Amino acid sequence: MTKLAQWLCILALLGSAWAALALSPAGLQLPVPLRQALLPLPIYLLVAFGCFSLATVGFRLATFNDCQEAAAELQDHIAMARADLRQRGLRFHPQ
């Protein structure tokens, strides 16, 4: 089974569990505050996941170390490659 199919199965399972609880079929009487908190649950999980991804992006941005020597070395490599290719006849438009 592909990963997509797995994710869809899990999503369908959780979705049907939520629908079963939230749409109050015959006889199920949950306490009112619980039902009030249960109803927006999909949107809540979506927003929580969005917050988590934003925090992850921010954290990685803050902790990714600058590599000065690697940057300088990369510029050197680029210059050497351009010189070599120009020598072999490739024309560069200004970057």
Add this chain to the structure above:
Amino acid sequence: QATTTDRAVGFGLVAFSLVLFVYYTLWIIVLPFIDSDHSIHQYFLPREYAVIIPVVAGLLLLLFIGVFIMIVMWKSRKPARKSD
């Protein structure tokens, strides 16, 4: 060490998403269990907005992404080829 602007923006994002998560969790999950005459309810909008605001924000995001794609595709179109 990452540059100072990187660190400031990064940790700012972390703080912002933390605040958002805590506020939204309180709003959706905790508030129904608190009596409606408690003073904490004055800090939160009516519950319908807890659904409307994320949905509208999501639609706006999709709108911006679509407009951005449109602009990029418009700029990168080549002039029509001459036919033989």
